Structures are given as structure tokens and as C-alpha cells.
Amino acid sequence: MIFIKMISLFFILSGNLNQEAEIAELVQLVKTRLNIESVECEYWSLFWVNPEKVVEIDLTSFPIKKDFTFFYQRGNYLMSRILEKSKPIKGANDKPSNLLELLVKKYHQSYQTYNSTQKGIQEDEIKLLNYYFCNEIGAYRLLSFREGQSIPDMVWINSGETENMNPDARSGNPTWLFGQIGFELDTKYNFPEYSPNKSITELLDLPGETFLRKDENYRILIHKTKNPWFKPTTSFGVEPWFSKIIDEYIKFFCFEIWIDDQNNIVQIREVDYFPLLYGKEFVKELCGYDQGLFYPYEVRRIFKFEKFKEFSGGIRIPLKGTITTVKNSIVISNELKSNISTALNDKNDKINASAYRIMSNCFSSQEDYFSVVSLEINPDTLKVNQPIPENTFIAPELTIREDEMPSIERETKDKESYKHKAIIFITGCIVFTLIAMFITRRYFGWGL
Amino acid sequence: MFPYVYILGYEIELYNIFNFLAVCAVVFLGVRWNYRYGPRYTIGLDILFLMAPLAFLLGRIFFYIFLACPGSKMQFFNPERGGSMFLGAFTGGLFGALLYFELKRIPLLQGLEIFFPYFPIGGIFGRLGCFCEGCCYGTMSNALFALRFPKGSPAWVEQASKGLISADQFFSLPVHPTQLYEIGIWIIIALILIPLRHRNPRKGVITLVFLLLYFLNRLVQDFVRADYSKVYFGLDLMQLLALLIIPLSLLGLFFIYRDKWLVRLRLL
Numbered sequence: 219m220i221f222i223k224m225i226s227l228f229f230i231l232s233g234n235l236n237q238e239a240e241i242a243e244l245v246q247l248v249k250t251r252l253n254i255e256s257v258e259c260e261y262w263s264l265f266w267v268n269p270e271k272v273v274e275i276d277l278t279s280f281p282i283k284k285d286f287t288f289f290y291q292r293g294n295y296l297m298s299r300i301l302e303k304s305k306p307i308k309g310a311n312d313k314p315s316n317l318l319e320l321l322v323k324k325y326h327q328s329y330q331t332y333n334s335t336q337k338g339i340q341e342d343e344i345k346l347l348n349y350y351f352c353n354e355i356g357a358y359r360l361l362s363f364r365e366g367q368s369i370p371d372m373v374w375i376n377s378g379e380t381e382n383m384n385p386d387a388r389s390g391n392p393t394w395l396f397g398q399i400g401f402e403l404d405t406k407y408n409f410p411e412y413s414p415n416k417s418i419t420e421l422l423d424l425p426g427e428t429f430l431r432k433d434e435n436y437r438i439l440i441h442k443t444k445n446p447w448f449k450p451t452t453s454f455g456v457e458p459w460f461s462k463i464i465d466e467y468i469k470f471f472c473f474e475i476w477i478d479d480q481n482n483i484v485q486i487r488e489v490d491y492f493p494l495l496y497g498k499e500f501v502k503e504l505c506g507y508d509q510g511l512f513y514p515y516e517v518r519r520i521f522k523f524e525k526f527k528e529f530s531g532g533i534r535i536p537l538k539g540t541i542t543t544v545k546n547s548i549v550i551s552n553e554l555k556s557n558i559s560t561a562l563n564d565k566n567d568k569i570n571a572s573a574y575r576i577m578s579n580c581f582s583s584q585e586d587y588f589s590v591v592s593l594e595i596n597p598d599t600l601k602v603n604q605p606i607p608e609n610t611f612i613a614p615e616l617t618i619r620e621d622e623m624p625s626i627e628r629e630t631k632d633k634e635s636y637k638h639k640a641i642i643f644i645t646g647c648i649v650f651t652l653i654a655m656f657i658t659r660r661y662f663g664w665g666l
Numbered sequence: 667m668f669p670y671v672y673i674l675g676y677e678i679e680l681y682n683i684f685n686f687l688a689v690c691a692v693v694f695l696g697v698r699w700n701y702r703y704g705p706r707y708t709i710g711l712d713i714l715f716l717m718a719p720l721a722f723l724l725g726r727i728f729f730y731i732f733l734a735c736p737g738s739k740m741q742f743f744n745p746e747r748g749g750s751m752f753l754g755a756f757t758g759g760l761f762g763a764l765l766y767f768e769l770k771r772i773p774l775l776q777g778l779e780i781f782f783p784y785f786p787i788g789g790i791f792g793r794l795g796c797f798c799e800g801c802c803y804g805t806m807s808n809a810l811f812a813l814r815f816p817k818g819s820p821a822w823v824e825q826a827s828k829g830l831i832s833a834d835q836f837f838s839l840p841v842h843p844t845q846l847y848e849i850g851i852w853i854i855i856a857l858i859l860i861p862l863r864h865r866n867p868r869k870g871v872i873t874l875v876f877l878l879l880y881f882l883n884r885l886v887q888d889f890v891r892a893d894y895s896k897v898y899f900g901l902d903l904m905q906l907l908a909l910l911i912i913p914l915s916l917l918g919l920f921f922i923y924r925d926k927w928l929v930r931l932r933l934l
Contacts, residue, residue: 315814322667322816323836639676647686647718654694655711664697665710
């Protein structure tokens with residue numbers, strides 16, 4: 219009997235040892251694949267939202283595609299987007315074929331010149347929107363260059379905007395493509411703290427637990443750690459009872475790495491497995507079932523990668539990535555705010571935040587998307603581990619005061635302009651009517 | 667085609683100017699006829715203060731109810747966005763006029779029929795506004811008279827978003843210039859309605875003939891309109907409405923002239 223027990227113990231231990239060895243091997247593989255010091259590339263980003271979940275945004279302007287140039291080196295990066303470039307309108311379908319089209323084209327060319335003058339765009343001028351992230355501090359700049367020049371003529375930020383905001387936050391971040399993930403609070407709430415991304419290799423080294431799960435074609439490495447970005451949300455002015463719920467959402471950071479049979483990292487998911495976080499017994503008590511360590515769960519973001527390009531040293535970078543935000547914790551919680559409030563009141567506050575969180579996912583570990591960002595790198599422009607000058611990541615000093623800035627993307631001023639336009643038009647109509655009324659009454663006796 | 671004019675350094679949309687001129691033209695010509703040849707009701711140009719705002723408001727409301735996509739409904743109060751729908755503007759103008767007649771104690775139908783023959787003149791101005799803006803455009807066509815609209819116009823935006831043209835092309839693919847077709851049709855309607863009034867038709871005839879002709883025009887024309895989505899049986903909202911209004915107008919005309927018809931029938 220003792221012999222049988224010893225044998226079974228031996229098998230269990232050796233099984234565990236085998237699994238630990240496999241985990242160590244996979245962690246090493248991840249570190250090899252992402253042994254990246256610097257990256258330089260051009261990429262485009264496409265962003266869209268789920269119309270059922272995001273009702274406050276005008277969906278006619280989506281999806282939005284933007285083109286960027288990107289530089290990264292040891293945590294610092296620069297994302298640069300051409301905003302406007304003065305160039306004549308060209309195209310295969312460009313030649314006027316009759317007098318009307320000629321007139322239309324002349325009119326639009328003069329309108330374009332007028333509009334450019336209004337916006338302060340000169341001939342051969344390029345305007346860039348740059349976001350610098352250097353030594354964990356972000357800064358955005360609008361820059362105006364003459365074509366061929368390397369030093370900008372003007373550097374400014376838009377009126378009423380803070381220097382460290384990321385105006386292109388919705389366009390995603392290409393560091394996601396090489397395993398840098400992070401904890402993002404919704405920009406809608408303008409949380410002042412930006413949480414810089416951390417590499418999954420760094421996150422794997424943080425104290426916590428690592429598990430291995432196997433799917434049909436994938437080996438899945440799961441790591442649970444304390445959320446390294448955690449800051450109590452009360453410090454952001456969130457109401458205490460609501461903060462309790464939110465803090466529960468962001469107390470732990472749990473993610474998984476999917477590795478395919480080609481040893482490519484094909485997917486990363488920010489996912490909270492409740493039995494892993496809160497214990498199987500607690501989940502069973504609330505949900506009434508025990509389905510192992512990996513159910514129920516809540517996925518926050520899914521990073522899917524494809525089209526890998528290999529570099530020396532076993533580094534592989536995906537040329538395409540699709541990042542789906544499944545559950546934006548703050549927004550979803552806000553949607554559920556009244557329900558949560560009711561639930562807490564009904565239970566006389568006996569139900570705690572983690573229990574509420576588990577219960578709301580017991581039977582609905584849903585994965586409806588909230589928003590999607592698709593990033594695609596131009597493979598011809600991709601360079602890896604080639605040194606980039608450090609000053610690339612340093613935001614240039616502002617050269618003009620706010621009140622002198624050009625009018626590019628000046629929403630406030632544009633709104634003023636629309637107001638003025640409407641006032642001029644309505645006033646014009648009223649004055650015209652009053653004059654016509656006066657003349658027709660005085661001379662024709664109309665309306666008397 | 668030519669969306670803006672520059673006034674005091676501001677770009678003012680020609681579409682709005684033409685729409686205002688459309689209402690002015692209808693009112694001016696109607697009031698002029700009233701005093702020269704008509705019943706001389708005490709109607710002044712102050713009627714514009716009721717007609718124009720209501721026409722603008724209902725035109726915009728109808729646009730956001732029937733034409734704009736759901737996501738853009740919050741743009742209702744944004745003067746930069748949106749548009750107007752003829753049916754709404756027509757209904758708004760009608761309400762404004764009825765309100766004015768009620769205040770001035772003018773018989774409602776007779777009052778309205780002072781203006782109806784000049785609606786086509788307003789329609790011509792309105793469609794000139796559409797032509798400048800590029801809205802109310804037609805389906806793609808290789809016909810000789812098809813026109814290409816410039817970059818930024820609604821036809822260009824639709825074709826670019828569908829990938830039919832690239833974003834660097836200046837002109838759209840040729841489309842039916844439905845705005846110009848309708849100007850032609852409005853001229854024909856005016857040539858029918860204005861002489862009709864001189865023959866002193868019975869009360870309500872001008873209104874019914876106007877509705878009949880306008881909706882006949884829309885029933886046919888909307889087969890080449892690209893900006894209205896089809897609702898049922900490949901027909902858009904205006905065509906479905908036309909299928910209702912045309913028989914009702916004919917029935918109304920028959921009812922008004924029933925005595926004459928009956929006499930003719932008896933003679934037969």
C-alpha cells in the first residue's frame with residue numbers, strides 16, 4: 219500500500235517537475251522572441267468601436283485609419299503622424315473633361331488655397347503630430363516643417379490641451395506588437411496618470427504564479443501577479459463605494475501568452491480567471507459549480523498577432539496585430555453602476571466587491587468587443603535592434619505661445635467660427651427680410 | 667460643385683443661401699400675385715418670419731429622422747453638420763403659413779393656393795442649392811449628361827468609402843445629375859400650375875395638382891437617386907409616399923369635379 223502511494227507521489231512530483239520545466243522553457247522562448255532593444259517602422263492603425271456599446275460617439279466618423287512612423291528604444295518611443303501636407307491634388311481621374319468640371323476644379327483649387335491660408339499652411343509645408351514617450355513621461359507636440367528641413371519652424375500644442383496627453387491614444391500603440399502590454403484606464407475619464415506599458419518578459423519575472431494550459435494547437439502560459447500599475451482609484455476622485463468595485467477589478471494583473479506549434483506568440487490575453495484570483499471554493503460558493511481553475515473568467519483585452527518576420531537571435535515580430543478591448547473596466551462598471559448600487563443596497567452591503575464581480579460573470583463570461591485597434595507594419599520599413607539616437611525621443615521645446623499658434627485642429631476656434639457663420643447667416647436673412655418688408659409696405663402697401 | 671461663398675472672411679454655404687432664397691421667392695411672388703390679381707388678403711413679407719424658421723426646423727428634423735444614420739443623430743444641434751429634407755421643409759413652411767393665416771384670419775386653403783403655383787420657383791432655387799452642395803445626387807451612369815462631382819462632395823465620399831475611387835482622385839465617377847433633372851421638372855410643373863391658376867380652377871385643385879405632379883416626379887426620379895435608401899420592394903420612402911399621395915390626389919380631383927364627371931357619364 220505504502221509502495222503504491224510512493225509510486226503515485228513520484229508520478230505526481232515528476233509530472234509537476236515536467237510541467238515546471240515546460241513552463242521554464244516557454245518563459246525562455248518568450249524572452250528570446252522578444253529580446254528587443256529597438257524598433258523602427260512605419261505602420262498604419264485602424265480603430266473602430268462597437269456601435270452597441272459606445273452610443274455617445276458619432277459613428278459616422280469611424281473607422282479611422284491613420285499612418286504613423288514609429289521609433290522605439292529601451293522603453294522610450296516616438297509615434298509620428300503626418301497631419302497635413304500641402305500638395306497639389308493629383309489622381310488618375312483628375313483631368314476636367316468639360317467646361318463645368320474645369321470651373322469646379324478652379325473653384326476648389328482657389329478654395330484650397332484660401333483654406334490653407336486660413337489654416338496657416340504654406341507651400342511645401344508639412345505638419346506632424348508627434349507623441350514622445352521618454353523616461354516614462356509622455357509629451358505631445360505639433361510640428362511644422364518645410365519639406366527637406368530637419369528642424370521645425372514651429373513647435374506648439376493645441377490651446378486648452380495638456381502637454382502630456384496622448385491625442386492619438388485611440389490609435390493604439392505598436393509596442394503591443396512586441397509584447398508590451400499595460401493597464402489602461404479609459405481616456406474618457408481623463409485619468410491623469412498614464413500607465414506605461416511593460417514587456418511581458420518583465421511581467422513574467424514579477425512575483426506571482428505561472429500556470430500552463432494546453433489547447434488543441436497552443437501552449438498557453440498564464441501568469442498572475444499583483445497589478446504593478448495599481449493605484450487606488452479614490453486618489454482620482456472616484457466615489458468611495460464605486461472605487462471599491464473598481465479597485466477590485468484592478469488589484470491583480472493576470473495575462474496569458476498563446477504559443478503555437480511554430481513557436482510564435484500568436485496571442486496575449488489580459489484575462490482574470492476568478493478561481494485563480496479568489497480561490498475555487500469561493501467561486502463555487504457563489505456560482506454553484508466547480509469547473510477548474512480557468513472558469514469563470516473575464517477578458518479585458520485580446521492581442522492577436524500574425525504574419526511574423528524573423529530577425530537574428532530568434533526574435534520574431536508580427537507584422538499585423540488586432541487588439542480587441544473586450545471589457546473596458548471603467549466604462550462597463552459605469553454602465554453597471556446603478557445595478558451594482560442596487561445589488562449592494564439589496565444585500566445591505568454584505569456582498570463584497572469581488573463577490574459581485576464573480577457573480578456578474580458566473581453565467582456570462584462574454585466576449586463582446588468594445589473597441590478594436592488594428593495595427594499593420596510596413597515590412598520594408600521594419601528595423602530591429604539598430605541603434606537610434608537618444609534625442610529622437612526627446613520632445614522639442616515649444617517655440618510659440620498658445621495665442622500665436624496656427625489654427626490646425628483648433629476645435630474651439632473652429633466651433634467659434636461655426637457659431638459666427640450661423641450668426642452672420644441668420645442676421646443676414648433677418649436684415650434682408652426686414653428691408654424687403656419695409657420696401658414692400660412703404661411702396662406697394664403689402665401687409666397693411 | 668461650389669459649396670461656399672466667402673462673406674466677411676467666413677465661408678457661408680450656398681446651400682443655405684439658396685434655400686432661403688427659395689422660401690423668399692415663393693413668398694414674394696405669392697404676395698405680389700395676391701395684391702395684383704388675387705383676393706388682396708392682408709399678407710405681408712412678415713409671413714417669412716413664421717415660414718422660414720419652421721421650414722428650416724422641420725426640414726432638419728425630417729432629415730435626421732428619415733435620412734441621417736442613427737449614429738449621427740446627436741449632430742442635430744451642430745450647425746456644421748446635417749442637412750434638410752424637402753418634405754420636412756415643405757411641411758414646416760406650410761405650418762408657418764397656416765399659422766400666419768390663422769393669426770390674420772385668412773381662409774386657409776385659399777391662402778395656401780396663393781403660394782402653391784410658385785412652389786416650383788422655390789424648388790428651382792432649392793435644387794440649385796443641392797447642386798452647389800452636391801447632395802441629392804444620382805446613381806452612377808455612363809449617360810452623356812452624367813456629371814462628375816468633386817472631392818469632398820457626398821457622391822465622391824460615398825464612392826471613396828466604397829472603394830470605387832481612390833482618395834487622391836479629384837472627381838467622382840459620373841452620376842445622374844438628379845438636381846438638374848429636378849430643376850427641369852420644376853420648370854415644367856411651374857408651366858402647368860401658373861397658367862392653371864389663370865383659368866380660375868375650383869378650390870383645392872391647385873394644391874392637388876401640385877401634389878400630384880411633385881410626387882409623380884419623385885416616383886420616377888427616385889429610381890436614379892442614390893442618396894435615399896430603399897425601404898420596401900426596391901422603393902424609397904418618397905416613392906412609397908408617392909404611391910399613397912398620387913391616387914389620393916386623383917381621388918380628390920375627381921371628388922372636386924364630380925358634378926362635371928357625373929354629367930359626362932350621364933351623357934354617355
